[in-house]
Amino acid sequence: MSKILNFYLNGNPVEVIAKPEQNLLELLRDNIGLTSPKCGCNRGDCGSCTVILDDKAVKSCMVLALTVEGKKVVTVDGLVKGEELHPIQKAFLEYGAPQCGFCTPGMVMAATAFLLENPTPTKYEVKEALSGNLCRCGGYDKYTEAVLAVSRGEFGPVLKGSEINV
Ligand code: FES
Ligand code: FES
Structure with missing residues (x-):
């Protein structure tokens, strides 16, 4: 019912x-x-x-x-605050990660949650964290590099749990 x-x-x-x-x-x-x-x-x-x-x-x-x-x-x-994209979104665009874009919303959310838990990951840890998100275009390296760039603060501060979990 x-x-x-x-x-x-x-x-x-x-x-x-x-x-x-x-x-x-x-x-x-x-x-x-x-x-x-x-x-x-x-x-x-x-x-x-x-x-x-x-x-x-x-x-x-x-x-x-x-x-x-x-x-x-x-x-x-x-994740978007007004006109302002989340750092993960900015990084994905900057690194040209999305191709068809179908997997992208899921990648963004997986990466965002991952960085909440592990703000300074290794490349291996990023790959492992995104391993459950398939990209049929094969853009894994670009997605990984983008997440690492965010973790280095290249796209501004990442929202913390209390800010994202509105
Ligand atoms: S649609 Fe949920 S994992 Fe594929
Ligand atoms: S960008 Fe094409 S499936 Fe991910």
Whole structure:
């Protein structure tokens, strides 16, 4: 039976009806109309649906919608402050990482959550952190270099958990 679900989406309280069998990705895209999380596989393999749930990157297709009651969900849309892109977004653009862009929102969210946990990673750690996010264009090196540049502060201060988890 469908239920009323309340949670925070990019800092705003949301009330929406969800079905028990729906995953968070379907809830965001189909019920709320927020299409930035992409559906590449809908089975946890590709990472294109990655969002941040209470400061942790999750594959939203693997999260039952009803389990986010009272929690804080951030999508790539929530990282932009006014006209100002998040440092990860700036770096991805500067390094020419996105090609088709389909994987990019998920990459942004995975990288952002990763830097919250590990602000000064090694190259290996970045590669490992992004290993669950597939890019069919093969742009892994550019994504990795961009994340390392952000960690060096080349694109400004990275938002902290309390700032991103609005
Ligand atoms: S759509 Fe969620 S991991 Fe592929
Ligand atoms: S930029 Fe093409 S799939 Fe990632």
